[in-house]
Amino acid sequence: MPDLADEASLLTEQMLEVHVMAIRQTLQAPTVVVKNCEACGHPIGDARRKIMPAAALCVDCQFLNESLKKHYLR
Numbered sequence: 676m677p678d679l680a681d682e683a684s685l686l687t688e689q690m691l692e693v694h695v696m697a698i699r700q701t702l703q704a705p706t707v708v709v710k711n712c713e714a715c716g717h718p719i720g721d722a723r724r725k726i727m728p729a730a731a732l733c734v735d736c737q738f739l740n741e742s743l744k745k746h747y748l749r
């Protein structure tokens with residue numbers, strides 16, 4: 676029977692693997708620079724695009740989106 680430490684290390688390994696896969700996908704994905712928000716059409720700021728190149732929503736819409744998710748996914 677695996678002890679807690681083994682289980683924890685296995686879980687950590689799996690989580691790491693998922694992260695690495697996600698990072699690889701991001702690196703392999705064609706660079707699509709979204710300049711305008713997909714929801715409202717307003718330009719996405721340079722600062723935001725620098726931090727999150729894959730961002731498709733402006734800060735306001737992202738915030739709204741996350742607030743709605745938090746509100747409904749409880």
Ligand SMILES: [Zn+2]
Nearest residue numbers: 712715733736
């Ligand atoms: Zn927007």
